[in-house]
Amino acid sequence: xxxxxxxxxxxxxxxxxxxxxxxxxxxxxxxxxxxxxxxxxxxxxxxxxxxxxxxxxxxxxxxxxxxxxxxxxxxxxxxxxxxxxxxxxxxxxxxxxxxxxxxxxxxxxxxxxxxxxxxxxxxxxxxxxxxxxxxxxxxxxxxxxxxxxxxxxxxxxxxxxxxxxxxxxxxxxxxxxxxxxxxxxxxxxxxxxxxxxxxxxxxxxxxxxxxxxxxxxxxxxxxxxxxxxxxxxxxxxxxxxxxxxxxxxxxxxxxxxxxxxxxxxxxxxxxxxxxxxxxxxxxxxxxxxxxxxxxxxxxxxxxxxxxxxxxxxxxxxxxxxxxxxxxxxxxxxxxxxxxxxxxxxxxxxxxxxxxxxxxxxxxxxxxxxxxxxxxxxxxxxxxxxxxxxxxxxxxxxxxx
Amino acid sequence: xxxxxxxxxxxxxxxxxxxxxxxxxxxxxxxxxxxxxxxxxxxxxxxxxxxxxxxxxxxxxxxxxxxxxxxxxxxxxxxxxxxxxxxxxxxxxxxxxxxxxxxxxxxxxxxxxxxxxxxxxxxxxxxxxxxxxxxxxxxxxxxxxxxxxxxxxxxxxxxxxxxxxxxxxxxxxxxxxxxxxxxxxxxxxxxxxxxxxxxxxxxxxxxxxxxxxxxxxxxxxxxxxxxxxxxxxxxxxxxxxxxxxxxxxxxxxxxxxxxxxxxxxxxxxxxxxxxxxxxxxxxxxxxxxxxxxxxxxxxxxxxxxxxxxxxxxxxxxxxxxxxxxxxxxxxxxxxxxxxxxxxxxxxxxxxxxxxxxxxxxxxxxxxxxxxxxxxxxxxxxxxxx
Numbered sequence: 001x002x003x004x005x006x007x008x009x010x011x012x013x014x015x016x017x018x019x020x021x022x023x024x025x026x027x028x029x030x031x032x033x034x035x036x037x038x039x040x041x042x043x044x045x046x047x048x049x050x051x052x053x054x055x056x057x058x059x060x061x062x063x064x065x066x067x068x069x070x071x072x073x074x075x076x077x078x079x080x081x082x083x084x085x086x087x088x089x090x091x092x093x094x095x096x097x098x099x100x101x102x103x104x105x106x107x108x109x110x111x112x113x114x115x116x117x118x119x120x121x122x123x124x125x126x127x128x129x130x131x132x133x134x135x136x137x138x139x140x141x142x143x144x145x146x147x148x149x150x151x152x153x154x155x156x157x158x159x160x161x162x163x164x165x166x167x168x169x170x171x172x173x174x175x176x177x178x179x180x181x182x183x184x185x186x187x188x189x190x191x192x193x194x195x196x197x198x199x200x201x202x203x204x205x206x207x208x209x210x211x212x213x214x215x216x217x218x219x220x221x222x223x224x225x226x227x228x229x230x231x232x233x234x235x236x237x238x239x240x241x242x243x244x245x246x247x248x249x250x251x252x253x254x255x256x257x258x259x260x261x262x263x264x265x266x267x268x269x270x271x272x273x274x275x276x277x278x279x280x281x282x283x284x285x286x287x288x289x290x291x292x293x294x295x296x297x298x299x300x301x302x303x304x305x306x307x308x309x310x311x312x313x314x315x316x317x318x319x320x321x322x323x324x325x326x327x328x329x330x331x332x333x334x335x336x337x338x339x340x341x342x343x344x345x346x347x348x349x350x351x352x353x354x355x356x357x358x359x360x361x362x363x364x365x366x367x368x369x370x371x372x373x374x375x376x377x378x379x380x381x382x383x384x385x386x387x388x389x390x391x392x393x394x395x396x397x398x399x400x
Numbered sequence: 401x402x403x404x405x406x407x408x409x410x411x412x413x414x415x416x417x418x419x420x421x422x423x424x425x426x427x428x429x430x431x432x433x434x435x436x437x438x439x440x441x442x443x444x445x446x447x448x449x450x451x452x453x454x455x456x457x458x459x460x461x462x463x464x465x466x467x468x469x470x471x472x473x474x475x476x477x478x479x480x481x482x483x484x485x486x487x488x489x490x491x492x493x494x495x496x497x498x499x500x501x502x503x504x505x506x507x508x509x510x511x512x513x514x515x516x517x518x519x520x521x522x523x524x525x526x527x528x529x530x531x532x533x534x535x536x537x538x539x540x541x542x543x544x545x546x547x548x549x550x551x552x553x554x555x556x557x558x559x560x561x562x563x564x565x566x567x568x569x570x571x572x573x574x575x576x577x578x579x580x581x582x583x584x585x586x587x588x589x590x591x592x593x594x595x596x597x598x599x600x601x602x603x604x605x606x607x608x609x610x611x612x613x614x615x616x617x618x619x620x621x622x623x624x625x626x627x628x629x630x631x632x633x634x635x636x637x638x639x640x641x642x643x644x645x646x647x648x649x650x651x652x653x654x655x656x657x658x659x660x661x662x663x664x665x666x667x668x669x670x671x672x673x674x675x676x677x678x679x680x681x682x683x684x685x686x687x688x689x690x691x692x693x694x695x696x697x698x699x700x701x702x703x704x705x706x707x708x709x710x711x712x713x714x715x716x717x718x719x720x721x722x723x724x725x726x727x728x729x730x731x732x733x734x735x736x737x738x739x740x741x742x743x744x745x746x747x748x749x750x751x752x753x754x755x756x757x758x759x760x761x762x763x764x765x766x767x768x769x770x771x772x773x774x775x776x777x778x779x780x781x782x783x784x785x
Binding site: 001002003004005072255258259262279282283285286287289290291292293294295296297298300301303304305308317318321324325387390391393394397398399400 | 401402403404405406409469660663664674675677680681683684685687688691692693694695696698699701702718721722770771773774775778779780781
């Protein structure tokens with residue numbers, strides 16, 4: 001047992017930090033500090049900086065543009081990215097569809113899509129959930145019928161994050177309605193400019209326009225956009241949801257938020273002194289930090305095990321708790337950050353409006369505190385709700 | 401980073417687990433528990449033969465040269481069977497004063513005796529109004545020529561009933577809560593003026609209330625600086641906390657395993673109770689708490705030899721707080737899922753729950769350590785960390 005970072009890892013961390021300091025545009029960092037509210041242009045701008053450095057898709061195989069870093073370096077890179085804070089390359093491309101394409105796609109698909117994902121030339125969104133298929137994802141109904149060299153797709157997807165920017169959507173569609181529900185599903189790549197696609201925004205409780213409904217009506221998809229084999233899509237979806245063990249806990253995000261809480265609690269006053277001097281407040285923050293430290297160690301255990309075994313085998317059972325604890329901690333930090341603002345959590349400034357009526361006492365940093373708390377309720381719902389995660393652990397880890 | 405045990409460490413763990421599997425079945429433990437001493441001298445000899453007593457001491461002192469990781473391994477295994485022997489009191493706590501504060505002569509005199517199982521120690525520190533504050537010492541040590549004369553009363557001294565020697569804190573100077581002026585003395589438990597009242601604790605271990613009435617001890621029994629022993633006490637207690645966390649992981653993992661096994665065999669309404677989602681989620685909550693406790697114990701173990709006392713203390717505050725709350729969740733759910741049988745003395749799970757509960761009140765409970773950590777500025781005060 002040796003829980004220290006190696007000299008090489010420490011040097012690498014410094015290199016990553018220095019690169020972010022030099023290259024991340026100040027306006028993007030500023031937007032990231034209090035809310036992860038960056039626009040499409042910001043994402044594209046930053047991803048291209050990373051891609052030029054060769055760091056947009058570090059976890060991919062080297063032949064597709066990956067860096068060849070082991071799990072520990074990948075983790076250090078991600079943690080620094082999150083702590084800085086800098087935007088993470090768009091997950092739907094680099095973490096979701098990209099790995100599915102390079103693992104199960106054909107050579108044409110790899111050549112066509114992977115470089116454009118790495119450079120964010122194509123913005124991808126995820127077409128999994130449907131109005132009737134949330135936690136019970138395999139019950140999805142969107143239908144794809146083969147007609148000569150096309151699939152004709154009809155159905156509706158929902159909760160589709162940032163579909164308003166998307167050039168492409170990867171969809172789970174039902175190709176064999178007679179088969180058992182997991183076995184008649186295929187994985188299709190669909191051009192968002194295809195006739196028959198309509199995107200309607202869903203406004204979330206924080207006032208944000210992050211998610212959408214996507215309607216597909218007689219959308220013609222060329223058969224070459226099928227990934228892998230027909231009716232094997234569920235396997236690819238499980239791979240997609242299961243292959244992320246270095247980031248699901250989002251340790252760096254929570255560390256950044258803890259630092260921000262400490263910083264702003266020194267500015268906000270309570271009982272005539274800075275809030276950070278209030279013993280009860282400090283205990284609440286310390287309590288979150290303890291949980292976060294434990295989770296960081298758990299995360300490092302999982303990564304060290306991955307590094308030792310190679311990233312392909314059965315994951316350490318501890319990996320199953322990363323999503324549950326990671327989401328709980330993210331939610332606790334966003335709540336405490338909102339508490340820091342006291343009454344200034346209340347004023348609401350809609351997106352697009354850029355300042356309060358002058359003169360104003362409302363601190364700029366208070367603007368996103370409550371919305372961020374509201375928005376972060378999602379993290380225990382998406383990607384398999386925490387209750388679903390517990391069902392999975394009960395079955396797969398505890399054997400119940 | 402490497403979280404795995406080395407080959408030697410794995411061999412140690414396997415050998416100890418084999419011994420305990422053989423000697424420490426639940427029935428056998430009950431028999432030991434009800435004996436007069438409350439622990440087994442025969443098993444104590446097995447520990448010594450295996451080298452457990454010598455384990456954390458330097459080879460030149462007659463030890464084996466193990467470190468915090470070896471102690472973690474031993475304590476976790478002892479926790480898993482709820483071992484009753486005074487290992488923690490003697491080797492971790494008492495031995496800690498020798499390792500971190502003992503002179504060459506002191507180590508040469510006492511380490512070999514510990515290693516062969518001939519010497520039992522206890523740490524006599526807690527006082528009536530001290531609660532969890534290590535600096536609160538009212539017992540006095542008056543210099544008298546080449547000796548000190550100790551007077552005062554010590555409470556809940558773990559294994560103080562059977563110890564051959566007591567590590568006693570006493571004031572050579574200063575008021576009851578001052579950082580300076582505390583000395584640490586090695587006192588013959590049978591010396592004139594020492595009176596002990598032994599008793600069982602809630603978890604079946606043994607402890608004592610100890611009165612020191614003008615006990616004369618030679619000056620060479622002092623560990624380190626008689627005017628400034630508190631840093632030594634804090635260091636030893638920090639290492640003891642790391643070891644207690646490891647014991648707690650053993651206790652929690654045993655409770656969790658017992659509970660999950662029970663869920664598979666206990667039937668109600670014609671099906672195993674493990675098929676009920678409400679209970680499954682409780683069992684998963686226990687699993688999460690266990691893994692988080694394990695992670696935090698590794699962190700505490702790594703920090704046990706940290707020389708920056710403030711850094712080390714923050715790590716121990718965090719670990720002990722996490723263990724306290726996770727242990728309580730695990731213990732309460734273990735009893736709840738077992739239902740009525742979990743309430744009985746006849747069944748193991750309640751004994752684990754009790755030990756877990758008593759671990760929380762040893763060397764500062766969860767609330768105490770959370771408060772201390774908050775006062776120290778938290779864990780991630782350095783935003784670069």
